[in-house]
Amino acid sequence: MSGLRDFRGRWFVVKIGGELAQDRPRLAASVGAAVRAFLDAGIRVAVIHGGGPQATELQKKLGLQPRMVAGRRYTDEATLEVMKMSLAGQVSVDVASAFRLAGVPALCTTGMSAGLITAERRPPKVMSGAGPEPVDLGLVGDVVGVDVEAFRRLSDAGFVPVLGSLGGDGRGQPFNINADTVATRVAAKLGAAKLFLVSNVPGVLANKDDPSTRLPTLTPAEAREKIASGVIQGGMIPKVEESLEMLEEGIEAIHIVGISPPEALLHEAERPGSQGTAFLRG
Numbered sequence: 001m002s003g004l005r006d007f008r009g010r011w012f013v014v015k016i017g018g019e020l021a022q023d024r025p026r027l028a029a030s031v032g033a034a035v036r037a038f039l040d041a042g043i044r045v046a047v048i049h050g051g052g053p054q055a056t057e058l059q060k061k062l063g064l065q066p067r068m069v070a071g072r073r074y075t076d077e078a079t080l081e082v083m084k085m086s087l088a089g090q091v092s093v094d095v096a097s098a099f100r101l102a103g104v105p106a107l108c109t110t111g112m113s114a115g116l117i118t119a120e121r122r123p124p125k126v127m128s129g130a131g132p133e134p135v136d137l138g139l140v141g142d143v144v145g146v147d148v149e150a151f152r153r154l155s156d157a158g159f160v161p162v163l164g165s166l167g168g169d170g171r172g173q174p175f176n177i178n179a180d181t182v183a184t185r186v187a188a189k190l191g192a193a194k195l196f197l198v199s200n201v202p203g204v205l206a207n208k209d210d211p212s213t214r215l216p217t218l219t220p221a222e223a224r225e226k227i228a229s230g231v232i233q234g235g236m237i238p239k240v241e242e243s244l245e246m247l248e249e250g251i252e253a254i255h256i257v258g259i260s261p262p263e264a265l266l267h268e269a270e271r272p273g274s275q276g277t278a279f280l281r282g
């Protein structure tokens with residue numbers, strides 16, 4: 001067990017899945033309260049949020065057909081407009097509202113602002129689960145830079161930077177980026193002590209349909225075995241794969257955790273493995 005004060009002056013990065021932003025009071029009571037406690041302990045916090053379900057709903061309202069390829073959204077010009085509207089609009093304001101409720105000074109924007117997240121267009125790639133041909137996802141970006149100094153200045157000024165998962169290149173072209181990807185890259189570049197991927201499940205489950213089968217801790221070797229044996233599937237695969245890659249780049253611990261009970265995130269930070277799944281190095 002480690003006290004939060006042991007992390008004074010270090011960074012914690014928290015990723016919020018879009019689904020969680022749909023219930024603001026619940027988000028405030030769980031993630032909001034935990035972030036408030038981190039700040040009170042002198043920890044620097046950055047937040048990345050997604051907005052997948054909201055974007056899908058808006059696409060459908062506009063008569064557009066969402067096209068997901070191996071968990072990533074094919075993004076043409078019209079889809080990028082939808083991502084701007086949902087990530088920088090609806091979800092950003094809903095997340096700001098939850099943090100306001102929790103007394104957290106969140107500055108909500110996207111990675112497009114200043115030079116926070118630099119991205120470049122992802123070249124066509126063969127993707128696991130999407131056949132043998134390289135897939136061109138359109139205006140989807142890879143993170144190639146994080147302005148660590150800008151994060152630090154916002155934190156020094158008393159703000160919690162909260163970013164929707166858009167990034168831009170030197171010519172100002174915005175790209176849609178998976179929010180788990182942004183969060184893992186930001187955590188690695190900030191040298192974060194902890195990354196929390198807060199999702200709609202309580203952690204990695206031995207049986208994905210039974211929340212009582214949560215695995216408290218996983219080493220990289222165990223996690224790879226669980227992917228190979230099919231225990232970890234679907235949306236959880238990229239989350240775990242990216243996490244393992246980032247552990248190698250220096251993040252000390254990654255926690256996949258839910259928001260039920262509301263104290264789950266805070267208790268997981270204090271006692272790794274008590275409420276979620278903690279990935280620990282080696």
Ligand SMILES: Nc1ncnc2c1ncn2[C@@H]1O[C@H](COP(=O)(O)OP(=O)(O)O)[C@@H](O)[C@H]1O
Nearest residue numbers: 017199200201204205208231232233234235236
């Ligand atoms: N072993 C597993 N443990 C937990 N969740 C799993 C597992 N295998 C597959 N999943 C699925 O992964 C989903 C979480 O990924 P995703 O929907 O991409 O989350 P988010 O929107 O928070 O990024 C869960 O809702 C669950 O359906």
Ligand SMILES: CC(=O)N[C@@H](CCC(=O)OP(=O)(O)O)C(=O)O
Nearest residue numbers: 018050051052072073177178179
């Ligand atoms: C390229 C790509 O797939 N981008 C994601 C960005 C939002 C996201 O990641 O939202 P969640 O965290 O709610 O899943 C998307 O368009 O859905």
